[in-house]
Amino acid sequence: MHLRVLMALCLCFGLYSTSFAAPTIAVYASPNPPFNLREKGLVQGLAFDLLEASLATIRPRFSQEEIHLAPWKEVYDEALKHPTSFLISASRLKERESFFQWVGPIATVRLGVITKRGMEIPKGKNSLEILQNLKIATIKETSAEKVLFKEIGENNSLNITRVSTPLQGYKMLEYGRVDALVYTDLPFVYHLVNENQDVTQYKMAHVLLNTDYYIAAGKEIPKEQITIMQSQLNRLKEPDAQGSSMYERIMARYFKGAVLNP
Structure with missing residues (x-):
């Protein structure tokens, strides 16, 4: 009897500890408005909009505790150490290609x-x-x-x-x-x-x-998830009955149609 009670207490304590454990960082980003920024105390931006759209059928929206916003070198190094996380917004340079899986592009720059x-x-x-x-x-x-x-x-x-x-x-x-x-x-x-x-x-x-800017996904994220993310991002770019895409409307919210010409 005492053994069963002890095991029950340990189980309850374990569940209690887990529920109050610090959340795992899921997204790394550096300040790069409008893609990644802190506004009114919240980390948000265009890249977050597109990342969450690509994950819409896979998981809930990210909590602020799951997001780490810091200078680029810091978040890049941290993302490499945590292969189940996402890094946004990342240029898909040749020297980075093998370190991540890539979802995108989310923007051409x-x-x-x-x-x-x-x-x-x-x-x-x-x-x-x-x-x-x-x-x-x-x-x-x-x-x-x-x-x-x-x-x-x-x-x-x-x-x-x-x-x-x-x-x-x-x-x-x-x-x-x-x-x-x-x-x-x-x-x-x-x-x-x-x-x-x-x-x-x-x-x-x-x-x-x-x-192009991409979502750089950790190497240990299942390939099936990467496929779903890419498919859902592609769907955002398809024209609808109004002749424009959801992707274009999201971009317009940030840039108002302005372009930096030669």
Whole structure:
């Protein structure tokens, strides 16, 4: 009798402990509005909308406790350590291909050199020649910075200021502290739209790479789940009776149809 009571107490205690255990991090993201951002205390954004849409028939919505928002290098390293998690939004670069399973694309982006409309940059055979006489800002550890440094080398003669956040880079360009910002077009467009600025006053002066953002899924997530996620994301992009897709309407909420032209 005493043994049965003891076992029952242990079982109850085990269930109690499990119910109050810290939740497992399921999503890693770095601040990259509108894809990933914290607003009114909540982590949210375009990438979360699309991630949850792709998982709509598989699991409930993510709780805030399941989401970790931190600088890119930190969340990238953490996602690699936790192969049952998701990393958003990730450029599908060649050196990352084998580390994840990929769902997407969730957006097509251009990595490149953004300037004000009146800024004329020199012609050249490569980025080193084109950017030689410009004051440039890059955001540390981002895909755009990595692509630039891969082309020109980290030991180069360019006048580059590396900043920690996209907002720092935006403001440096806006206030004329730099001539150019090396970054991604859609996050920059969202910043301008959100600040009620005129997107036509800026341009993508030089493209380093055309690429896509994806949901990077851990290697231990079942392949059957990845297939379902891809199928549901594809369905979002199919035109409906109104002649547009749910995907297009989601994108319009964030970008209002604005585009960063050459």
